[in-house]
Amino acid sequence: MRIAVLAEQAADERRVAATPETVRKLIQLGATLAVEAGAGAGASIDDAAYATAGATLGDRAAVLADADVVLGVQGPAPDSLGGVKPGAWLVAALNPIGERARVDGYAALGLEALAMEWMPRITRAQSMDILSSQANLAGYKSVLDAAAAYGRAFPMMMTAAGTISAARVFVMGVGVAGLQAIATARRLGAQVSATDVRSATREQIQSLGAKPIFVEKVAGIEGEGAGGYAGEMSAEYREAQAELVSGHIAKQDIVITTALIPGRPAPRLITDAQVASMRAGSVIVDLAVEQGGNVEGSVAGESVVRHGVTIVGHRNVPSRLAADASALFARNLYNFLAAYWDKEAGRPVLPSDDEVTQAIVLTRGGQVVNPRLST
Structure with missing residues (x-):
């Protein structure tokens, strides 16, 4: 052999x-x-x-x-x-x-x-799952890439010269990469929030010490979608989520997007108008950039600046x-x-x-x- x-x-x-x-x-x-x-x-x-x-x-x-x-x-x-x-x-x-x-x-x-x-996402195949092992590292690296592009500190610092506020990090998509991004940002001292269309992820977000951001009056996906991924959402849900996210994203310093749907282009989570609502110096890391991107204006293989916001679109993040x-x-x-x-x-x-x-x-x-x- x-x-x-x-x-x-x-x-x-x-x-x-x-x-x-x-x-x-x-x-x-x-x-x-x-x-x-x-x-x-x-x-x-x-x-x-x-x-x-x-x-x-x-x-x-x-x-x-x-x-x-x-x-x-x-x-x-x-x-x-x-x-x-x-x-x-x-x-x-x-x-x-x-x-x-x-x-x-x-x-x-x-x-x-x-x-x-x-590889099917079944218990006996977990140790063979390349997507999970590589996504875990991608989620970790996305926070480091965000920190490198962000011109301020992550943790709150109290000094004789005054206090520096903790960075506010928002993770969109709470799969393997998103969960690791939450954990890493928390370890660096950031104030972290997260969202996902799967309502079952609320407890996972809370277990990592982050604040869940969910649409409350419109039903999302209960439990996991096919293969552990999220599926397509109704127009009503997408509209409600866009309204919620718009209000939240404007207050964030760093946003990390991780949403993918197998076999389809990545869903658009952040519009150009939402990018423009963020303050200058903020950072967005688009982990889905190679599948079309979650962020309007992201470019595969490049970091671009739009409305004063840096949008990081590294290719093949696990290889980094x-x-x-x-x-x-x-x-x-x-x-x-x-x-x-x-x-x-x-x-x-x-x-x-x-x-x-x-x-x-x-x-x-x-x-x-x-x-x-x-x-």
């Missing part, structure tokens, strides 16, 4: 799909590991560390030769997979809807492409913490392979009737087989 680990070729991608820790663990399962030279450089892992862990190093062609499983962070271009054998697994975040042409390319190569971001993000991502992949490892077969085996299999397998036998891609 030969596992190949590729160096990432996407712009702004510094993560790697395996670390020396997971290389050792995969070898203990019975696999052999081949790592593309330089794959870990962006995450501060040198080739010697992989060699010490038991992997062989080589160029892409040598690594892919006879590979049974190919591990990546982002899905590689099909034309970069020359020499890969039909039937090999490709395990990575494949962005199946946004990169549909690539999925077709994987099918043409005869690969079994597994989209790890489509490449070492830790790689460690978590690599463990997610190891946990997945280990959970399905068949000792007798000497490799992982995915049962066709398994909930995880049905969710993540995109291509098999030269065909696109995932029902979510059938239209």
Whole structure:
């Protein structure tokens, strides 16, 4: 059983799909590991560390030769997979809807492409969930990015020269990233509030010491939406929420937006008029900027100033913490392979009737087989 680990070729991608820790663990399962030279450089892992862990190093062609499983962070271009054998697994975040042409390319190569971001949010798959592990770091980093762009202190400070008020931070969207943003901002001493369309998140917000901001007279989503995400809201709710948020956002120093709807553009949470209502020097961090943005005027890969407010739109935020993000991502992949490892077969085996299999397998036998891609 030969596992190949590729160096990432996407712009702004510094993560790697395996670390020396997971290389050792995969070898203990019975696999052999081949790592593309330089794959870990962006995450501060040198080739010697992989060699010490038991992997062989080589160029892409040598690594892919006879590979049974190919591990990546982002899905590689099909034309970069020359020499890969039909039937090999490709395990990575494949962005199946946004990169549909690539999925077709994987099918043409005869690969079994597994989209790890489509891992179902069920209890037994929590340790395999790349979205949660990476969103946790993104939420943390969003607060640090906000602090770096904000020209004032976060905590209240009482000095002989006078008192500095605590920064007011508003988190919009209370998923994994939002919860970590709340916790981080609280640790830095900010006065934190948060909102979400899912009414069940109120207690989570309060448990972290933040103030929940909710529409009271119009029903939101009760509990979780599909897969743990929020869904679309009624026009009545959106109108009521916009009115509530407009009054609240004008008083905030920092706003962090995290709202995403799987398979759709990010919902617009903040309008240009709401940006203009904030005082000069305020900061907005848009974590959804790569999916169209929660904030009107945000630009992917840039920090822009509108009405005196800095709108931060970093791409690939987890990659800005490449070492830790790689460690978590690599463990997610190891946990997945280990959970399905068949000792007798000497490799992982995915049962066709398994909930995880049905969710993540995109291509098999030269065909696109995932029902979510059938239209």
